[in-house]
Amino acid sequence: MIYRENGQFKTSYAADQQIFPILQDRWAILGILVFAFVAVPLLADEYMFRAILIPFLILSLAALGVNLLVGYCGQITLGAGAFMAVGAYAAYNFFIRVDGMPLIGALLLGGFTSAAVGVVFGVPSLRVRGLYLAVATLAAQFFWDWAFLRIKWFTNYSSSGSVSVSNLSLFGFPVESPTEKYLFCLAVLVVFALLAKNMTRGAIGRQWMAIRDMDVAAEVIGIRPMYAKLSAFAVSSFFLGVAGGLWGFVHLGAWEPAAFSLDRSFQLLFMVIIGGLGSIMGSFFGAAFIVILPIFLNQMLPWLGDLVGVSISTAGVSHAEIMIFGALIVFFLIVEPHGIARLWSTAKEKLRLWPFPH
Amino acid sequence: MARLIGEVILDLQNVSLSFGGVNALVDISFDVREHEVRAIIGPNGAGKSSMLNVINGVYRPQAGEIILRGEHFRQMNPYKAACAGIARTFQNIALFKGMSVLDNIMTGRNLKMKANIFQQAFWMGAAQREELEHRAKVEEIIDFLEIQHIRKTPVGRLPYGLQKRVDLARALAMEPQILLLDEPMAGMNIEEKQDMSRFILDVNDQMGTTIVLIEHDMGVVMDVSDRVVVLDYGKKIGDGSPDEVRGNPEVISAYLGASH
Numbered sequence: 001m002i003y004r005e006n007g008q009f010k011t012s013y014a015a016d017q018q019i020f021p022i023l024q025d026r027w028a029i030l031g032i033l034v035f036a037f038v039a040v041p042l043l044a045d046e047y048m049f050r051a052i053l054i055p056f057l058i059l060s061l062a063a064l065g066v067n068l069l070v071g072y073c074g075q076i077t078l079g080a081g082a083f084m085a086v087g088a089y090a091a092y093n094f095f096i097r098v099d100g101m102p103l104i105g106a107l108l109l110g111g112f113t114s115a116a117v118g119v120v121f122g123v124p125s126l127r128v129r130g131l132y133l134a135v136a137t138l139a140a141q142f143f144w145d146w147a148f149l150r151i152k153w154f155t156n157y158s159s160s161g162s163v164s165v166s167n168l169s170l171f172g173f174p175v176e177s178p179t180e181k182y183l184f185c186l187a188v189l190v191v192f193a194l195l196a197k198n199m200t201r202g203a204i205g206r207q208w209m210a211i212r213d214m215d216v217a218a219e220v221i222g223i224r225p226m227y228a229k230l231s232a233f234a235v236s237s238f239f240l241g242v243a244g245g246l247w248g249f250v251h252l253g254a255w256e257p258a259a260f261s262l263d264r265s266f267q268l269l270f271m272v273i274i275g276g277l278g279s280i281m282g283s284f285f286g287a288a289f290i291v292i293l294p295i296f297l298n299q300m301l302p303w304l305g306d307l308v309g310v311s312i313s314t315a316g317v318s319h320a321e322i323m324i325f326g327a328l329i330v331f332f333l334i335v336e337p338h339g340i341a342r343l344w345s346t347a348k349e350k351l352r353l354w355p356f357p358h
Numbered sequence: 359m360a361r362l363i364g365e366v367i368l369d370l371q372n373v374s375l376s377f378g379g380v381n382a383l384v385d386i387s388f389d390v391r392e393h394e395v396r397a398i399i400g401p402n403g404a405g406k407s408s409m410l411n412v413i414n415g416v417y418r419p420q421a422g423e424i425i426l427r428g429e430h431f432r433q434m435n436p437y438k439a440a441c442a443g444i445a446r447t448f449q450n451i452a453l454f455k456g457m458s459v460l461d462n463i464m465t466g467r468n469l470k471m472k473a474n475i476f477q478q479a480f481w482m483g484a485a486q487r488e489e490l491e492h493r494a495k496v497e498e499i500i501d502f503l504e505i506q507h508i509r510k511t512p513v514g515r516l517p518y519g520l521q522k523r524v525d526l527a528r529a530l531a532m533e534p535q536i537l538l539l540d541e542p543m544a545g546m547n548i549e550e551k552q553d554m555s556r557f558i559l560d561v562n563d564q565m566g567t568t569i570v571l572i573e574h575d576m577g578v579v580m581d582v583s584d585r586v587v588v589l590d591y592g593k594k595i596g597d598g599s600p601d602e603v604r605g606n607p608e609v610i611s612a613y614l615g616a617s618h
Contacts, residue, residue: 013493195479202478202485203464203471210454210465217452220414221532222440222469231475278456 005352019197036186041179049178056291057185058246063271063283064196065239070269071277072200073232074212075125076133079140080240080268082121085260086144087114087241088248089154092163095249096156103168103175103249107188111241118237125229141262148257164254181250188246192239197280199235208232209278274332276341285340293328297321363584364392367568368413368536373422375408382408383419384592390536395562395569397579399603400589401612406572407449409589410538413570414439414446440469445534447525449541449572455514459524462513463499466531467492496531503527503557519550526557530565537561539571543578551575555582580604588612 008023010016020026044053066080091110095101101109117140124136148154155163168175175184199205207228210218215225248255267290275286298321305312312320336343368390375383383405390396398406411417413424415434424431426442445466454462471492473485500506503523508516513524522542529537542558543551555578561567573579579586580600588596588603590612596603603609 013490013497017489017493198481198485199475199479202481202489203468203473204475204478206457206461206465207468209457209461210468213454213456214452216416217448217454218465219436220416220440220446221465221528222437223465224437235475 060287062243065236067272069236073208077137079137081260081264082140082144083237083240084244087244091245107245110245111238114241115234115238118233122233162256276339279341282341367392369425371423375419394584397583397586404589405592443535445529445532446538453513466528
């Protein structure tokens with residue numbers, strides 16, 4: 001009853017084209033932003049920041065990148081982890097090799113490097129599609145896994161193969177404590193989400209979706225498949241590269257190539273499938289589902305066990321966690337193959353009419 | 359307003375197209391004059407859709423030449439054709455199913471939108487201005503085709519007749535000089551056919567668009583078209599005004615299977 005656009009008339013195309021055309025949505029988003037920027041830093045403890053909030057923010061950013069490519073442009077990729085790795089290692093090299101390179105500069109340069117690499121590995125998409133393309137992008141994953149392990153220059157000849165960064169700061173403010181790291185990641189995510197939304201609602205987003213939905217018709221209309229597909233690869237890899245940089249610099253601090261393994265690529269793909277392909281909101285839902293649910297199960301299972309008088313061992317908990325998590329994914333895909341974002345939009349549709357359906 | 363049929367704008371000369379051993383088009387020549395409605399008719403499998411696909415470059419003919427406004431092309435490609443002002447609709451609707459009606463039609467403006475990806479990402483400058491300008495133009499087309507009520511609906515949810523109309527709208531958004539319509543009225547009921555015929559004639563009349571039309575409904579073809587080409591098994595068997603074609607014995611035998 002509260003959520004509806006009755007009486008909100010649009011008198012210009014600009015008003016009709018804004019991101020949140022409904023007034024209530026604008027207030028809700030403002031509320032969430034204020035909560036995330038002001039309330040969360042006051043309420044959350046260190047464990048919350050380190051284990052849940054920061055990973056959630058960074059993986060949301062990565063999922064956004066994957067969603068632009070897979071969900072909007074319809075090009076399947078299994079190399080997402082590799083592009084995160086490229087971003088992270090490129091940012092690392094810019095950071096240590098260039099004197100006075102600021103944190104944000106290194107991250108962005110890492111993103112651009114990743115974008116260039118993404119374009120190269122996106123070239124097969126001009127000839128192959130679907131599962132075959134997935135296999136071709138898998139090559140990126142294997143190649144970069146190998147390169148960062150074997151080519152010592154990338155890791156600055158560190159003996160252990162692990163690299164680390166410290167003394168992060170942004171315009172003179174340190175980015176060291178969990179709260180500072182959280183705020184930094186949050187700010188980056190908000191900006192990038194806005195960029196992603198702008199692209200998907202504009203001409204380039206329509207080109208991507210046209211290629212995804214019906215490539216012959218798209219060509220006939222004058223969309224060049226090469227430009228559309230490679231730009232999707234570039235933008236997606238840029239997002240992934242920046243996310244990779246954040247993951248290495250801000251979340252881990254010290255990392256080795258295993259941090260961006262094939263598991264990561266699968267995890268990101270699951271996020272966008274569960275969250276909702278072709279939806280910005282879905283990327284957040286997917287990341288939340290995959291990051292938070294295992295932790296939630298981990299905490300809940302012993303408690304549930306105590307409740308019915310069974311004590312579950314730590315190993316038992318982690319086994320059960322994986323099983324339940326897998327079962328939930330299967331269940332979820334059967335019930336709502338279009339992801340959480342679709343449930344969300346269905347709920348909004350219903351809310352617009354509630355409680356007077358006629 | 360009387361339409362002025364102009365010079366030859368599109369001229370196909372000795373076009374042949376084959377897929378492996380199958381000859382889809384054999385040595386076909388015909389021309390299209392500016393502002394006219396040119397129909398292509400023929401039985402199933404006659405090569406009508408292949409003909410359109412050759413004109414806008416989806417298929418590459420093995421022989422022949424396409425002369426567009428005096429410019430000679432051995433083959434077209436879809437991008438060149440689109441830049442040259444050729445738009446088309448599809449026999450089996452080829453709309454972008456995941457997008458709204460408005461977005462589908464906006465894609466038709468793609469070639470006219472020049473903002474780069476950074477301007478678009480930041481929604482600034484040219485990007486923002488273009489979105490508004492082209493939205494206004496798209497709204498004109500939406501008004502013209504009377505689909506205001508469905509502009510925000512995902513096209514996958516629309517009934518068949520309306521999807522056909524959106525397909526036409528998307529082609530019109532390109533402001534084409536030549537519009538290729540592949541069976542725009544297939545599978546429609548009588549009212550929908552009347553509506554569609556009216557739209558086609560209005561497009562031709564008000565916008566001066568040259569129309570090349572494939573249609574099976576002979577009543578419609580005879581009513582709306584200025585000249586008709588008849589294809590059968592990839593060969594041209596008739597060409598002329600609707601009345602001439604109707605009287606052509608070869609055409610009659612192809613359609614009615616007259617005994618020899």
